[in-house]
Amino acid sequence: MKISKSRIIKNQVFKGLLVLSALLVILPLILVFIFLLQKGSTSISLDFFLNDPKPVGEVGGGMRHAILGTLIMVSIGSLIAVPVGTLCGVYLSEYGKGKIATSLRFTIDLLTGVPSIVVGIFSYLIFVVSFKSFSALAGAFALSIIILPIVTRTTEEILKLIPRHVREAGLALGLPRWRVIYNIILKGSRNSLMTGVILAISRAAGETAPLLFTAFGSMYMSYNVAGPMASLPVQIYNYAISPYKEWQQQAWAGSFTLIIIVLGLNLSAKFLFNSKKLKKFFARKS
Amino acid sequence: MNILKKLRPASPSKQDKLAYITLRFFSLIVIVLLILMVGQLFYASREAFSEFGFKFITDDFWNPIDDEFGALPFIFGTVVTSLLALLIAGPVSISVALFITEYLPKGISGILGTFVELIAAVPSIIFGLWGLYYLAPFVKEMLTPALKATLGFLPLFQGPSFGIGILTASIILAIMIIPTITSVAREVFRSINILHKEAALGLGATKFEMIKIAVLRPSFSGIVGALVLGLGRALGETMAVAMVIGNTPQISKSIFAPASTMASVMANEYAEAESDLHLSALCLVGLLLFVVTFVVNLVARTIVWKQTKGVSK
Numbered sequence: 001m002k003i004s005k006s007r008i009i010k011n012q013v014f015k016g017l018l019v020l021s022a023l024l025v026i027l028p029l030i031l032v033f034i035f036l037l038q039k040g041s042t043s044i045s046l047d048f049f050l051n052d053p054k055p056v057g058e059v060g061g062g063m064r065h066a067i068l069g070t071l072i073m074v075s076i077g078s079l080i081a082v083p084v085g086t087l088c089g090v091y092l093s094e095y096g097k098g099k100i101a102t103s104l105r106f107t108i109d110l111l112t113g114v115p116s117i118v119v120g121i122f123s124y125l126i127f128v129v130s131f132k133s134f135s136a137l138a139g140a141f142a143l144s145i146i147i148l149p150i151v152t153r154t155t156e157e158i159l160k161l162i163p164r165h166v167r168e169a170g171l172a173l174g175l176p177r178w179r180v181i182y183n184i185i186l187k188g189s190r191n192s193l194m195t196g197v198i199l200a201i202s203r204a205a206g207e208t209a210p211l212l213f214t215a216f217g218s219m220y221m222s223y224n225v226a227g228p229m230a231s232l233p234v235q236i237y238n239y240a241i242s243p244y245k246e247w248q249q250q251a252w253a254g255s256f257t258l259i260i261i262v263l264g265l266n267l268s269a270k271f272l273f274n275s276k277k278l279k280k281f282f283a284r285k286s
Numbered sequence: 287m288n289i290l291k292k293l294r295p296a297s298p299s300k301q302d303k304l305a306y307i308t309l310r311f312f313s314l315i316v317i318v319l320l321i322l323m324v325g326q327l328f329y330a331s332r333e334a335f336s337e338f339g340f341k342f343i344t345d346d347f348w349n350p351i352d353d354e355f356g357a358l359p360f361i362f363g364t365v366v367t368s369l370l371a372l373l374i375a376g377p378v379s380i381s382v383a384l385f386i387t388e389y390l391p392k393g394i395s396g397i398l399g400t401f402v403e404l405i406a407a408v409p410s411i412i413f414g415l416w417g418l419y420y421l422a423p424f425v426k427e428m429l430t431p432a433l434k435a436t437l438g439f440l441p442l443f444q445g446p447s448f449g450i451g452i453l454t455a456s457i458i459l460a461i462m463i464i465p466t467i468t469s470v471a472r473e474v475f476r477s478i479n480i481l482h483k484e485a486a487l488g489l490g491a492t493k494f495e496m497i498k499i500a501v502l503r504p505s506f507s508g509i510v511g512a513l514v515l516g517l518g519r520a521l522g523e524t525m526a527v528a529m530v531i532g533n534t535p536q537i538s539k540s541i542f543a544p545a546s547t548m549a550s551v552m553a554n555e556y557a558e559a560e561s562d563l564h565l566s567a568l569c570l571v572g573l574l575l576f577v578v579t580f581v582v583n584l585v586a587r588t589i590v591w592k593q594t595k596g597v598s599k
Contacts, residue, residue: 003492011492018389021381022398025468028461029405032416039419084312091309104313107320113583114323114576115522117549121556121572122323125330148316178305206409209524209549213557233411237525240415248419255412266407270400 032259040256043249048257052221056244063254065221066235072223073136073215073231074204077143082197085148086186089155094181096156111149119145120210128214136222136229139215146207147200154196158189195269202265206258208233232258324576331570333563342570348535350555355567357574359535363545364575367452367527368520370541371459376513379464383471388497399472406465414529417458422449422530429453430542445540448532452541455531459520467516470590474508475501477594511589518582522575524549548575 047062054061088108092101119142127138162185170180186193211217217234218227232254239251334342338355345356382402386395426449437443447453478501486496502509532544533554546554548571559565 003490007492007495011494014494014497015389018381018385021378022385024378025382025405025464026398026401029401029408031420032408032412035416035420036412084316087309087312088316091313095306095309100310100313100317103317107317109583109587110320110580111316113518113522113579115524115549115579117522117524117552118327118572118576119323121330121552121569122326124556125326125569145319152316176299177302181305202407206407206411208409208411209553212553216557233409233525236411236415237529240411240418240529251415255415258409259412262407262409263404266404 036252036256036259039249039252040254043253044256048250048253053219053250056246061250063230063232063235063250063257065218066230066232066254067257068221069136069215069218069230070205070232072225073140073143073211073229074201076137076140076225077204078147078197078201080141081144081147081200082151085151085200086155086193088148088152089159090181090186092152092156093159094185108149108152111145112153114145115209116142116146116207117209120212120214123210123214131226133226134214134216134228136215136225136227139211139229139231140225142210142214143204143207146204146210150200150203151196154199155193158192158196159185162189191272195272198265198269198272202262202269205265206233206262208237212237232261327569327573327576331566331573334566334570337563338567342567343574346537348551350559350561350564353561353563355563357548357567357571359537360546360548360551360571361574362537363452363531364521364547364549366541366545367455367459367531367547368517370452370456371463371520372513372517374456374460375464375467375516378460379467379516380471380509380512382464383468383475384497384501386468387472387475388493388501402465402468405461410462410523410525411529413458413462414526417454417526417530418450421457422454425449425451425454425457441539442541445538445542447542448544450530450532451544452531452538455527455545455547456541458526458530459523462523462526463516463519466519467512470512470515471505471509474505474512474590474593477508478505505593507589508593511586511593514582514586514589518579518586521582522549522579524553528553548572 049062049067050064051062052065053063088104092104092108095101096105123138123142123145127141128134131138166184166188167180170184171177175183211231211234215231215234216228217238218230220230222229236251236254236258239247239254242248334355338345342355342357343361344358345354346358346362347354347356348359349355382398386398390398426447430447430453433443482500482504483496486500487493491499527547528550531546531550533546533550534544535546535551536543538545552568552572552575555564556568559568
């Protein structure tokens with residue numbers, strides 16, 4: 001059978017368009033990388049990690065306070081959100097029926113879709129208004145609301161991959177259900193559960209909007225969680241929109257650091273998690 | 287019966303109950319958290335609502351100095367940038383999803399998929415920085431003259447360009463929502479029955495025709511769902527937009543003009559709001575944004591869920 005020429009041409013043109021769109025999608029990512037490498041890497045030095053900022057005009061200074069601030073707030077945020085998120089995920093995968101489970105699923109869906117700036121306002125209303133001061137705690141709370149739904153989601157998805165017969169085998173051995181869940185299901189998939197946590201943390205580390213009016217930012221090193229605290233993204237924002245060349249330079253260096261942290265976490269999570277491996281692991285064990 | 291009772295461990299039911307109650311307790315806490323969030327937003331915005339009522343969303347002046355607030359410019363900015371972003375990102379994302387699912391061999395498709403996912407991982411602030419120092423000059427010097435030369439007879443493409451403005455914000459938004467649309471579209475395409483595809487090929491269709499008949503047509507509603515989900519993300523995106531849109535509360539015919547979105551006005555004014563009414567008005571904007579993204583996400587999820595459940599296997 002002969003295929004008419006116009007059909008072949010259409011086919012080829014279509015394929016060409018698809019290839020073009022694939023290139024178009026990757027292009028901005030590459031451009032962002034080149035931009036950050038060009039501008040950021042040249043202004044990065046050891047000083048940048050070891051010093052606090054200096055006033056405009058003075059040479060040097062770094063973002064030590066902001067890097068540590070991000071670290072502190074993300075840590076507190078995940079300390080709140082990871083246990084709660086994991087428990088919710090377990091509830092959804094192991095018991096997930098009935099009214100509460102349905103509303104929880106709905107809630108998690110909604111929380112994923114809530115714009116992060118709205119989360120920031122909520123945290124502001126709860127913490128900053130009642131304590132009358134911007135605080136790192138308020139920022140950490142906002143970040144925990146960002147982390148929570150991601151952890152719950154991934155926990156549920158990962159636990160659902162575990163075949164039923166693993167649970168049945170545990171129960172048949174006479175183990176109570178909570179032991180089956182804790183010792184077999186949770187411990188067995190510990191590594192994959194970590195990926196969800198890492199992904200959530202990498203997401204939270206780059207969040208700016210919810211920190212703008214909760215942690216607010218600061219130019220000094222601070223360990224006081226009840227007061228304002230700098231964070232890498234907010235510092236980048238403040239520097240980027242400033243009119244000073246030195247500060248803009250700092251913003252690029254900060255972005256370079258931030259993207260390496262975030263993408264590093266992201267890729268390592270991807271490397272850790274392999275659902276096929278998980279399935280195989282449980283198939284062998286039982 | 288007796289033997290069975292003896293074999294049963296001491297009292298697992300009590301511990302099991304405790305574990306179950308704990309899980310339920312934390313689940314309830316999360317649900318309450320969301321209710322609290324909505325409640326707080328309502329409570330904090332009541333002052334502005336009682337002052338302006340529904341005129342808040344139809345009035346187009348925003349003047350913190352005289353305590354006059356109308357959110358129309360921000361609603362306009364949000365809607366226009368999001369729709370424009372969807373217009374740019376939609377065709378591209380769906381093409382990429384098709385390319386990954388239908389054309390690429392498994393190994394390479396994984397790599398391209400990872401690349402697309404990496405875009406979603408890049409923090410918003412970095413896109414903002416890039417947009418401010420790289421994309422905005424590009425738009426001003428290259429894109430604007432080109433658009434003016436070809437489509438300049440439309441009011442959409444007239445007026446001066448400062449680089450920052452609706453167009454630049456839309457391009458950044460488009461880049462940021464491509465991963466969302468692509469991943470959902472991939473899921474939709476994957477749920478298509480392979481027999482239909484084989485049937486189309488067996489009848490002598492070219493690959494393009496097969497995709498048109500057996501892939502795109504049955505997944506139409508799923509694609510719409512993916513687009514709506516992308517729209518939901520674009521509506522709430524804050525930092526990148528705040529950095530490149532110019533932050534001017536105005537409604538303009540030209541897409542080169544600076545504007546402001548609901549998210550960006552909150553980011554810009556919240557920490558500096560002085561009067562209670564100003565703060566309350568910003569909360570009302572937040573509440574509006576919350577409600578809109580909620581509805582949009584709900585619609586999208588329902589469509590996508592129906593598509594991937596209904597057609598699969």
